[in-house]
Amino acid sequence: MKKLLLLLCAGVITTGYAQQETFKGKFEQLGQMLPTPNEYRTGSGAPGPKYWQQRADYDIDVTLDDKNQRITGKETITYFNNSPDALTYLWLQLDQNVREQETNTQKTSTNSMEDSLSTKSAAGRFAMYDFDGGFKIESITDGAGKKLPYIINKTMMRVDLEEPLKSGENFSFNVEWNYNINDRMEDGGRSGFEYFPADDNYVYTIAQFYPRMCVYDDYEGWQNKQFLGRGEFTLTFGNYKVNITVPSDHIVASTGTLQNAKDVLTKTEIERFEQSKKSFDKPVIIVTQAEAEAKEKTKSSKTSTWTYSAENVRDFAFATSRKFIWDAQAVKVGNKTPLAMSFYPKEGNPLWEQESTKAVKATLETYSKYTIDYPYPVAISVHAASIGMEYPMICFNFGRPDPDGTFSDRTKYRMIGVIIHEVGHNFFPMIINSDERQWTWMDEGLNTFVQYRTEEEQYDNFPSRRGPASKIVDYMKGDKENIRPIMTNSEQITQFGNNAYAKPATALNILRETVMGPELFDAAFKEYASRWAFKHPKPADFFRTMEDASAVDLDWFWNGWFYTVDNVNISVDEVKWFKMRTEDVQIENKSKKVKKGDLSASADNSEMMDFSGGPQPFSLVDTEESAYREFQNRLDDKAIMQKFENKNFYEIKFVNKGGLVMPIIVEFTFADGTKTIEKIPAEIWRKNEKEVSKVFYFDKEVTNVVLDPNLETADTDVSDNVFPRKREVSKFDEFKGKSGK
Known part of the structure; x- marks a missing residue:
């Protein structure tokens, strides 16, 4: 049915978005377009009685080379086949390969010459940086150490099995790899390092650092669509144990719970850390700015290994630096008390010490109100230049004061906004685990909507960029040749921010305030989150649940706002x-x-x-x-x-x-x-x-x-x-x- 949706979407595009090509009328029901309900996904939008999903557990050892900016790792993946199908091969994602020299990302990007270009812009546009990127796969073996045959196709790797993996069985195998860490100043990547020449140190934000299992589901089998850079990640839930070896004066922020605090933290840091678990009114500084500045100068040559574990997460990421200041505060969410934490170099102060953890706390409280109670033990905001990117329990966020420590209201509110947005991604898609590679709006749009609710409810007169209906008018009345329907694959979207973030967020805000009313909308939206928490929802599951839980016929709304480029006039x-x-x-x-x-x-x-x-x-x-x-x-x-x-x-x-x-x-x-x-x-x-x-x-x-x-x-x-x-x-x-x- 995915193919039908794509064909219909393509039909809309090629006919100048003439709505009559898809519908007889604007109030026709979507039933003909949505996948047929079955025992896996019901007509109500809920998971069916035989809904299933796969699981992948990871045991990872990874070492960061601070002198050469290099990652070396090995992992054991245990893959559980909960599907009714026998699998003869497994697909893994090699997202770092987007930086290899033969990447399709560069080959398929369009560019042109100009009369004058900055050197940075020109080098990026024409891939002139001399960087050896991509995974170097050293070996793939089964549990007995026997080599497994594999084929690498750009950002995907197929591992062939000697015998089919039958339904209900699991299979363990080992992968060893390495890669060079990219300089984010050059390529602006989602992960990599930032170099600080004034003190000759680095901040590392490390993600997509290990070969990861693709999703295999009832909807389309293997989701192994190539990673070109925009369409993000479709991932399988599992349990993680990760050993991270870094210089001994580094502080590591990570997905999961730290298992060996006594081995890597000082006695004073442990005492402050324990104190933060009981501090609900304000953050506790665990590593002070003065302590971080002292470590910037000494640069230990020894290493330490930080051990983290995480249960029922779809991914894993970490950040590490000797420059990190660290603060934390407890948050009351239902019957849980997760820690809101921030890690930032001195270049982020005083703004980050004042606002970051406060924003994390506000996000957990508001998102829990509209979806489910935040289930994980921590939520972390890490300061890194010119980025906003999310992973389970941890995200990397921009917002840097001027060198003298002053900052404008614009810098402050943009930083708070990106922290709310990226921490909010813990809910969409880290918990309500949609397919980002295919449908960007299901995580970015829904998340931006709840971001707007957080800004409205937690801050006075917040200058929200997306959400209010008036903010989307200029986009909606623009040239239709340069606009795509929301229901368009990530890589084909034009005006990405407006299409995948602003328009769906605005649509949901209008749906809540004008069409359904807050009471009906909130109950239905919460039902969707509850039904699909820790599962893999598709667009039809969202559309159907919102109607099923509210008794409001919304097919006309999904039709107009999501499948066409019509505007309100x-x-x-x-x-x-x-x-x-x-x-x-x-x-x-x-x-x-x-x-x-x-x-x-x-x-x-x-x-x-x-x-x-x-x-x-x-x-x-x-x-x-x-x-x-x-x-x-x-x-x-x-x-x-x-x-x-x-x-x-x-x-x-x-x-x-x-x-x-x-x-x-x-x-x-x-x-x-x-x-x-x-x-x-x-x-x-x-x-x-x-x-x-x-x-x-x-x-x-x-x-x-x-x-x-x-x-x-x-x-x-x-x-x-x-x-x-x-x-x-x-x-x-x-x-x-x-x-x-």
Whole structure:
């Protein structure tokens, strides 16, 4: 079914995103497009009674060479086949191979010449850096030490088995490897090192450092789509034991729980570390800036091995440096007390000491509210230049003050925002484990949405970049040739940040605030997180769960926001004012006979569309006998007429210019200055997707009408959302004016 989704998406792209190519109408159900429910994934969006997933446990020894910036490692992988299938080979990811000289990433990237280029830009654009990257696989053997045949295809490696791995069995094998650590200043990679020339030291942020199992699932078998650099990682849950050997004066931050603190920490550091586990009001400094600065100068030649273990995680990463300052604080989440921790060089202070761990704490609290209680023992924010990247329990984040320690509000809030976002990735996709290689929005978009909720709830007047509807307007009204639907594979997306982060986050915010309401949305969103925690959800599982848990039909919403590049542009095209005909209708501040044919625009066809022409009359007459058909009782026509007396009726025509159907939100201002808002569900468009009329009635006269008054639908042109307004002059009107006729 994945292929069907891709073909449909491709069809939308190649036809200029004409929605009718995919749907008969905007309210057609998605059933024909989504995978058929089965015993693995149900029609409700929940895992089925026979849902299964694989498991991979890792025992890793890795050594970091601080003199030569090199990683050497060996691992034992135990792979558990919980599928109903017999497997004759296993696929592993070799993500470091994205840096080998023959990488497809460079070959398939487009570039061009310019009149003037900086040396850094030119070297990166044309791969002129002299760097020997990629994994060097030294050996692959089974448990008895016998060599296993393998084939490397770019960033993927197939290991062939002597005998099929049957359902319910497990298989252990060993891999030895090494690679050169990349300089992130040169290539901006997700992991690597940063060099500090002032004190001749390094900060290492190490990830994708070991060959990792690909996902094998019920949806498509092996997910072994090549890593080109953008589409991130699809990974299998398992348990880890990792021994990390580094210079003895380094501090290591890592996924998991430190098992040998007495071997690698001083007595004072251990005491502070234990104190932090009981400190809920503020962080405890475990390694001070003065202590870190002293180690920058001494540079021990000895090594120490830090041992970490982690259970039920999909990946593993670490950071290490002698430059690290370290602080930690306990956080109350349900019945757990995870530690929020930060590691940063002095170049991050004073900003990082003031804000980082505070932001980690805020993230754990808010995300736990909207999803599940944070289940892991730690959540770590590591400071590294010009990056935001996430792994289980640890993330690497930018935000550096000026050399004199000062910083702007922009630097502060951007740093807090990236910390919230990257720590939030612990939930999406580290726990709710979506396929990042295929569907970027399922982790970035959902995560950005909850990031916005955290900024709103934990900070005053936070300048959020993504989430509010008004922030996405410029993108939504852009050239459709340069936009892709959200439901597009990571590598084919254009305007990546807007498509995969901002648009889905905004869509979910609109879904919560305008379409469903917070109560229904929050319950359904939490249900999705609970159902798919520590599992592998797909888009259909999210779409179906949100409907199943709320009783709200959202197929029109997923269709418009996720499968098309339509935008919201609804106009107030006409407003007609009516009053029931009586012998003499009294109009406020004047008395006059109401004439048949008075329109919303004044009778002389001036450029103003307003109420100056007064109301149009209409009549109520007694109900004809034939209207009652077989019924014996009768309506009280006079009583009904009395209800209509002195009421003001306003017929409004709304035109859908952007194509994206949405609820209609109308604010009415009355002659006495009071206001009211009417909210009409999106289903009003189900019979006519281009224009609809709706009659509203009030006791008071309306002086002003505004569509989407609080800018909550991402309407791309609000100039036609108001009445009264200047009437658009037609070409015929212009001709009349020029000719004098």
